[in-house]
Amino acid sequence: MDSELMAIIGIVAVAENLAIGKGGKLPWHYPADLKHFKQTTTGNAIVMGSNTWRSIGKPLSNRLNIVLSRRAQLDSDDNLLFLRNVSEAADLSKFLSGDLYVIGGAHIYEAFAPLIDSWIVTEIPERIENADVFMPANYLESFQLADAEELDGGLVVRRYERMS
Numbered sequence: 798m799d800s801e802l803m804a805i806i807g808i809v810a811v812a813e814n815l816a817i818g819k820g821g822k823l824p825w826h827y828p829a830d831l832k833h834f835k836q837t838t839t840g841n842a843i844v845m846g847s848n849t850w851r852s853i854g855k856p857l858s859n860r861l862n863i864v865l866s867r868r869a870q871l872d873s874d875d876n877l878l879f880l881r882n883v884s885e886a887a888d889l890s891k892f893l894s895g896d897l898y899v900i901g902g903a904h905i906y907e908a909f910a911p912l913i914d915s916w917i918v919t920e921i922p923e924r925i926e927n928a929d930v931f932m933p934a935n936y937l938e939s940f941q942l943a944d945a946e947e948l949d950g951g952l953v954v955r956r957y958e959r960m961s
């Protein structure tokens with residue numbers, strides 16, 4: 798284990814109007830972004846809120862899945878762990894061999910905001926009408942652009958590092 802290399806990374810796909818969710822789901826389907834998400838997070842740990850957990854419906858393979866909930870949940874399993882607060886997840890992340898990816902939704906991004914070292918943001922080239930979950934306008938204000946990458950289908954992913 799090398800805890801020095803562990804980072805807490807927010808990963809999100811955001812529409813032009815800052816929408817990230819609608820009706821408990823992602824309001825779009827971009828296979829290239831799903832592939833990018835899988836490639837980026839595989840082999841690491843992911844932490845999500847219970848709404849996002851319900852939306853995904855099963856643990857994602859080859860990753861430790863951490864679900865935050867203040868209520869009783871299912872029993873934890875091999876790659877599935879239910880925790881009750883951010884500090885339990887942050888404490889655990891110190892013992893992980895990989896990084897901890899904060900995968901949403903909005904409540905979890907907000908709860909982890911002070912701990913996030915970098916953001917990986919897929920820019921969705923759409924405005925989503927009647928969305929019900931949004932990123933705050935200032936979520937990148939303490940971060941600077943580190944690099945950008947184009948995915949299949951013309952989607953752009955930007956990585957932002959926290960300014961020291």
Ligand SMILES: NC(=O)c1ccc[n+]([C@@H]2O[C@H](COP(=O)([O-])OP(=O)(O)OC[C@H]3O[C@@H](n4cnc5c(N)ncnc54)[C@H](OP(=O)(O)O)[C@@H]3O)[C@@H](O)[C@H]2O)c1
Pocket residue numbers: 808809810811816817818819820821822823845846847848849850852865866867868880881882883900901902903904905906908930
């Ligand atoms: N575009 C993207 O990249 C992206 C990524 C992820 C999700 N989404 C979308 O976002 C929406 C879901 O987001 P959301 O904000 O409604 O829900 P969420 O953040 O996924 O889950 C919220 C729930 O997590 C638990 N929780 C939140 N903060 C906590 C804390 N500090 N400690 C312990 N538990 C905590 C609570 O569960 P209990 O009520 O069980 O206590 C809370 O009700 C969906 O539409 C989803 O598809 C989009």
